[in-house]
Amino acid sequence: MFDTQKVSIEWGGKTLTLETGKVARQADGAVIATLGETVVLCAVTAAKGVKEGQDFFPLTVHYQEKFSSAGRIPGGFFKRERGATERETLVSRLIDRPIRPLFPEGFYNEINCIAQVMSYDGENEPDLLAMVAASAAMTLSGVPFMGPIGAARVGYKDGEYQLNPSDAEIATGELDLMVAATQDAVMMVESEAKELSEDVMLGAVMFAHKASQQVIDAIIQLAEKSAKEPWELKSGADLSAHKNKLRELIGADLAAAYKLTNKAERQTAVNEARTKARDAFETLKHENPAEYLGTLKLVKKLEAEIVRGQILNEGVRIDGRDTKTVRPIEAEVHFLPRAHGSALFTRGETQTIATTTLGTKDAEQMIDGLNGLSYQNFMLHYNFPPYSVGEVGRFGAPGRREIGHGKLAWRALHPVLPTKEEFPYTIRVTSDITESNGSSSMATVCGGSLSLMDAGVPLKRPVSGIAMGLILEGEKFAVLSDILGDEDHLGDMDFKVAGTSEGITSLQMDIKIAGITEEIMRVALAQAHEGRAHILGEMAKALGETRNELSAHAPRIETFTIDKSKIREVIGTGGKVIREIVATTGAKVDIDDEGVIKVSSSDPAQIEAAVNWIKGLVEEAEVGKIYNGKVVNIVDFGAFVNFMGGKDGLVHVSEMKNERVEKPTDVVSEGQDVKVKVLEIDPRGKVRLSMRVVDQETGAELEDSRPARQPREGGEGRGDRGPRGDRGGDRGGDRGGDRGPRREGGPRRDRGDRGDRGPRRESGQGGQGNGGGNDDGPAPEFAPAFLTGDRD
CATH class of the missing domain: 3.30.230.70 (GHMP Kinase, N-terminal domain)
Structure with a gap:
């Protein structure tokens, strides 16, 4: 079949x-x-x-x-x-x-x-x-x-x-x-x-x-x-007579027009010559429309002959340059005060405003392709509004040309960017072409490189780009550096080379004839190398290397790694913990499966708060170390302080000040920021803290100036109290004496009111407040025995 x-x-x-x-x-x-x-x-x-x-x-x-x-x-x-x-x-x-x-x-x-x-x-x-x-x-x-x-x-x-x-x-x-x-x-x-x-x-x-x-x-x-039979092409009409007439009519006008170095003046003169030709053949338009259109195309050929002949025979280009000279360059960085990085790059009559914006991981571009979902952290967007060439035209979504030019510049800059580990930012470069007369894509490379360095992105080296042209007639050819728009239209090649002082990062070539030889490519690459080096030198006058600091308006990102087994503690059930961290601190938090955490914000205080919180969730407190904390609950016998983000500990009333404190509320209030030292951590993880040995202004550790405990009246120590059995020693306080029967009918005290019992059990401290249940008489003024652990 x-x-x-x-x-x-x-x-x-x-x-x-x-x-x-x-x-x-x-x-x-x-x-x-x-x-x-x-x-x-x-x-x-x-x-x-x-x-x-x-x-x-x-x-x-x-x-x-x-x-x-x-x-x-x-x-x-x-x-x-x-x-x-x-x-x-x-x-x-x-x-x-x-x-x-x-x-x-x-x-x-x-x-x-x-x-x-x-x-x-x-x-x-x-x-x-x-x-x-x-x-x-x-x-x-x-x-x-x-x-x-x-x-x-x-x-x-x-x-x-x-x-x-x-x-x-x-x-x-x-x-x-x-x-x-x-x-x-x-x-x-x-x-x-x-x-x-x-x-x-x-x-x-x-x-x-x-x-x-x-x-x-x-x-x-x-x-x-x-293969199917080839189509038969109709031979066109002989237009040689019309071409001779055009040469006599507007040849001198076109030659004079293409000696004008200003683009606007040159276009005006060329358009006047074209109008003169159309008027001369107006009759033919009605008699033979196809021949009329062919005649108008001869005007373009006549323009090409004039421009190409002048270059090949005299070595002089449209704007008066020789074949190797690059147009004047002006570069300026920090052109836009609020952009993270910006540059204004002008080469002749081609100009771009390039901006760099830094973002966090959630700003990455998601790509849904044949290989599945992927994410890209470097984007370059090229825009070519019609005013850049002095025309009225469509303005809106990018066309194929804009997407292609943007990708070429992307390829030129991508090889010199730092890795995600070196610079954990999402990077977007935008190039808005404001003037165009020859290779706006290579202007995008130069302007984009400067804006990246202005933003503080640590490029390996600056990148410059240049567009090369070709005029080829038989065996004779001329390679042109930094081509104009007209040289692109009337020439045979668009050859773009971008790279650093060390080598090429991108090469693109399009040919309008049936291809070029290795010899022509070798000459073009060598000439492009000279042009790129010159452009890099001009760019260095504006900014020679990456800035040491990011813009004040750019987000900061702090990266650190936690043990993978602790990831669940940072995320919490259903993401509860990480959402709370973000909502409370205002910082963005990203965590991957390897335990790499990135905390970002434009406010360093927000980053610090989130980092401390996360580290508090995964790190263990150290005895003897001083931490910043916040009072979260006040009870009769002291205050519970949250520190390290996710840890709570008890500051007993006796550890608030060196002098006697009647009520904790005389010293602290809920929500108050305090500085605490970890005194002890019991085997169950209960933490005992102290405020009195820390300067609350500076956070410096103070010497313990509390007076030594004096003996009780009426005897040495506690006297003959008899054996305490298993309940002696470490329980102390009101549980040490004869408590008598439990109250009838009353509710059992809330276990939470019994405080941070772990540390007291190990240190010998009492656990139920100051003064209850011990019939040994009032405690000494500064250091009652059931708080110091001195039971002798």
């Missing part, structure tokens, strides 16, 4: 299979690509006609990750795949960028390319497979696609390149690089690196180019078996 064709190759130690003819047979081209147990279906359809008046190529690429591919149901309220996630948007761009330049000029049929992840094994990444499947489907569809392209991912570890490494290998390695290429040249590069040299990066690109040739051969084998 199915006319199925299949090709399999061994690729990087795994089997790559491309299959067509079984699924999505009504699409112009459909391929199922399989690597391991990861499966991606890509279908391509193309409109058979062109809308009237259309003068652009409407290629749309959609990449979608099906949760069912990993055996998952989407989290949250909506249980089906919805709008594209950030990752899906980035992969869609990754596929689009190398494919778009490979369609012929003048082809305006709408093309839809949909790649869907149908199965995911958790090891073989579907983004690479989707790019391969898209290339194969385009090749089979019959549309005028000048491919195929191959793709490969490269890692680098211990001096060796790795082909298509796993996520685990990427995490422990030094490089994550993706390359798309034709048989002859590289088309697209996307990467993140841990400060690698230019030679290592170039070697990785060439390694990926070579590996992609296997994929290209496999696609060609499949196309030989099942």
Whole structure:
């Protein structure tokens, strides 16, 4: 029933299979690509006609990750795949960028390319497979696609390149690089690196180019078996006469316009020339609309000829610079007083306000993907409002371009950030582009680096970025440093390099022609190295290293570790204890399964209170140590004091002051802060405290100045009282004498009123207050025997 064709190759130690003819047979081209147990279906359809008046190529690429591919149901309220996630948007761009330049000029049929992840094994990444499947489907569809392209991912570890490494290998390695290429040249590069040299990066690109040739051969084998007949392209009208007329009409005007160094003045002059051309061909607009549109496109070609010729022949660029000079740079930090970190970075007519905000763990971004829930503690958001280019346009949610530019800057800065253990904050960098004329993404890297250092984030080293351009005519080429917007539009390459003084952290390349050679890439990387070093020097004038202290407005985080067996005591039943700590102190408390606790607040006093509380729950009191406490309950014989957050102890009335105290309320009140010393802890954990040996103002320990006890009247000590048996000695107090029968009919005294009986049992203290039940007469003024333990 199915006319199925299949090709399999061994690729990087795994089997790559491309299959067509079984699924999505009504699409112009459909391929199922399989690597391991990861499966991606890509279908391509193309409109058979062109809308009237259309003068652009409407290629749309959609990449979608099906949760069912990993055996998952989407989290949250909506249980089906919805709008594209950030990752899906980035992969869609990754596929689009190398494919778009490979369609012929003048082809305006709408093309839809949909790649869907149908199965995911958790090891073989579907983004690479989707790019391969898209290339194969385009090749089979019959549309005028000048491919195929191959793709490969490269890692680098211990001096060796790795082909298509796993996520685990990427995490422990030094490089994550993706390359798309034709048989002859590289088309697209996307990467993140841990400060690698230019030679290592170039070697990785060439390694990926070579590996992609296997994929290209496999696609060609499949196309030989099942490709549809190629479309016939209509030859366009001969517009050479119109081009000559345009050159005579506005050639001088355009040449003069592109010598104006100010962007606004230059745009005004160029627009005047374009209007002059439209007016000259107004009649053709009604007679032959298609020829009219083609003529207007010749204006753009004429602009490109003027600009490119001036650069190649004279070495002079639009704004008067040579090919290597970077535009003037001004950098300023602490630009916004309330932001945790901020910078204003201006390079020529490109400018960004970059801000850094520090948050706690609960501010991390939760990502629901094929691998399950994950959390990201570093975010970078790039915004490009229309006023930055002096235009009126849509303002709102970020588009694909903004998401892509933000991710590029994220990759550039991510390798130099501290680990969570070194800096336990959630970090968000926001780049608001306020002016744009050339590489606002690289301005984001520079401004973002400065704002991070201004916020006190301990970066390994500052990061700078530069955008390189290319003018290529036959064998002659010129590489341009720090390109303008017009040079980007009229040139052949957008090559962005970011890194530190030690090496490259991110490399991105997009080509508008059929690829570039290794020689051109080598020249571009060397020239970019010089430009990055210059920009780092200019940035250092504003701030050369990370600030030693965080902003006064940033939250503080104190991290410490407790024994895992004590976690339940901090959390409490149903989270009762930890909620009470947060509600009472005002600090945020996070605890993980390993017993690592992070306490955060912008108020150091709140952090101190929460830390002390938690430590009081898990630590044991030490005899002889002085603690801060709070009176929580007053009884006839003393006061109970809470200290160390979760410990209670008794300050007997005799330990409140050196002189006699009639009532505890004469000295303390509930809620009063006091300083206490631990005198004794009995085997049951009962704690006896003292206030009188601690200076209540300073917390310093005082010498015991209480007078020695005097003998009682009428004899030595207590006289002949007879044996006490098992109840003598340590029970003391009113339980030592003849108590007589228990009162009839009355309730037994509340056990709680008997006080902190543990310590008294061990020390020989009496337990039921001062003066009851002993018929030996009144106690001495300062130290009754049943309090001191002196029973002789």
